[in-house]
Amino acid sequence: MRVAVIGAGVIGCATALELAKRGAEVVLLERAVPGSEASSAAAGMLGAGAEIDEDDPEQIERLVRARDAYGPWIEELRGETGIDVGYRVSGILIVMTGDPVERERLTRIVALQRARGQRAELIDGVQARSIEPELSADVGACAYFPDDSQVDPPALLRALVASLAKKRNVSLRSGAVVERMLLEGGRCTGVALAAPPAAGQSNVVQADATVLAAGSWSSLLPGIEKELAPVRPARGQVVQLEERPPRLATPIVRGPAYAIPRGDGRVYCGSTVEFVGYRREITAGAVRDILDGTIRTIPSLAEASLSSTWMGFRPHAERPLVGRSSIPGLFWATGHYRSGIVLAKITADDIAQSIFASS
Numbered sequence: 001m002r003v004a005v006i007g008a009g010v011i012g013c014a015t016a017l018e019l020a021k022r023g024a025e026v027v028l029l030e031r032a033v034p035g036s037e038a039s040s041a042a043a044g045m046l047g048a049g050a051e052i053d054e055d056d057p058e059q060i061e062r063l064v065r066a067r068d069a070y071g072p073w074i075e076e077l078r079g080e081t082g083i084d085v086g087y088r089v090s091g092i093l094i095v096m097t098g099d100p101v102e103r104e105r106l107t108r109i110v111a112l113q114r115a116r117g118q119r120a121e122l123i124d125g126v127q128a129r130s131i132e133p134e135l136s137a138d139v140g141a142c143a144y145f146p147d148d149s150q151v152d153p154p155a156l157l158r159a160l161v162a163s164l165a166k167k168r169n170v171s172l173r174s175g176a177v178v179e180r181m182l183l184e185g186g187r188c189t190g191v192a193l194a195a196p197p198a199a200g201q202s203n204v205v206q207a208d209a210t211v212l213a214a215g216s217w218s219s220l221l222p223g224i225e226k227e228l229a230p231v232r233p234a235r236g237q238v239v240q241l242e243e244r245p246p247r248l249a250t251p252i253v254r255g256p257a258y259a260i261p262r263g264d265g266r267v268y269c270g271s272t273v274e275f276v277g278y279r280r281e282i283t284a285g286a287v288r289d290i291l292d293g294t295i296r297t298i299p300s301l302a303e304a305s306l307s308s309t310w311m312g313f314r315p316h317a318e319r320p321l322v323g324r325s326s327i328p329g330l331f332w333a334t335g336h337y338r339s340g341i342v343l344a345k346i347t348a349d350d351i352a353q354s355i356f357a358s359s
């Protein structure tokens with residue numbers, strides 16, 4: 001079984017790894033540097049409270065399952081590569097804003113999680129400050145998810161690439177721009193690259209199965225517009241601060257602003273959600289809003305140094321597009337929007353299972 005995977009973000013890398021473990025010969029095609037798009041820009045929150053937009057019980061169930069799959073997966077990756085991916089069960093505190101809709105949404109999420117035997121609590125400001133003393137005195141009611149965890153996405157991507165490099169049945173080609181799917185007799189038989197890998201070589205990659213994991217660029221490939229629900233970029237801007245010595249210990253979310261301490265002094269502060277096409281900009285207004293929001297909630301961050309800024313494009317779709325497409329031989333692994341890091345492992349499992357089931 002030969003499988004072509006388009007895109008080496010967290011989804012493409014995790015899927016390629018899972019397929020390789022199950023014995024497939026995998027060609028992973030990446031136009032740029034593996035992991036250099038949304039996957040390395042992410043906050044890396046692994047939870048079912050903060051980065052979701054709806055209180056869909058099925059989605060929450062899937063996110064909790066995905067979060068719980070992380071511990072064993074990370075151990076396996078560490079064993080293979082020796083890379084520490086910053087996995088920590090640090091809990092996540094979500095500060096209730098004055099917005100009654102948000103308050104109701106969080107109350108429902110806590111109730112749903114508790115009904116499934118998960119630890120989740122509604123707490124007051126005093127309890128919240130006993131968990132995280134850096135919280136401002138104006139913080140009142142919060143939702144607390146003590147079993148939520150985090151990972152450092154660039155480190156995760158390094159570990160995935162290192163693990164792929166050890167697999168004899170994986171060929172990871174960066175600088176390989178997929179131009180189109182090969183569609184023959186109604187079946188997908190691989191992909192055509194924009195340019196051959198080397199002079200005299202073919203630009204065609206034949207495959208028994210092809211996985212589209214091209215993130216925010218998935219809808220740009222020609223010939224699949226009717227089959228694939230639209231995937232569009234949702235820009236997220238990020239500011240990274242550094243505290244010496246580290247003070248903040250718990251990830252804090254308040255409205256659109258959040259602060260994720262990495263444990264070593266770095267504090268990841270996000271983020272915006274902007275539908276502005278593929279514009280790669282860091283805007284003054286976004287940096288101001290992110291800093292305003294985080295410093296209002298965690299006043300000591302005003303003393304931290306601003307070390308860097310970046311942005312990424314979340315692949316937005318109505319819901320994640322995972323599994324067989326209506327074209328035989330072609331599988332979707334895209335549209336993970338705000339949850340692609342947490343969902344990576346279970347998406348990889350689902351895709352590998354459906355490819356082997358259909359062979």
Ligand SMILES: Cc1cc2nc3c(=O)[nH]c(=O)nc-3n(C[C@H](O)[C@H](O)[C@H](O)COP(=O)(O)OP(=O)(O)OC[C@H]3O[C@@H](n4cnc5c(N)ncnc54)[C@H](O)[C@@H]3O)c2cc1C
Nearest residue numbers: 007009011031039043044045178215236312339340341342
């Ligand atoms: C600011 C921000 C914060 C986030 N926070 C979280 C979080 O806390 N938790 C969480 O779970 N998720 C989070 N996310 C979402 C998460 O980052 C994404 O859902 C996830 O990274 C998507 O992974 P992907 O592999 O589908 O896409 P990407 O990482 O974008 O990878 C797609 C790859 O496909 C390649 N590609 C595209 N077209 C082609 C082509 N034609 N040929 C070859 N290669 C191609 C691209 O170069 C790219 O490397 C966040 C995202 C952002 C931007």
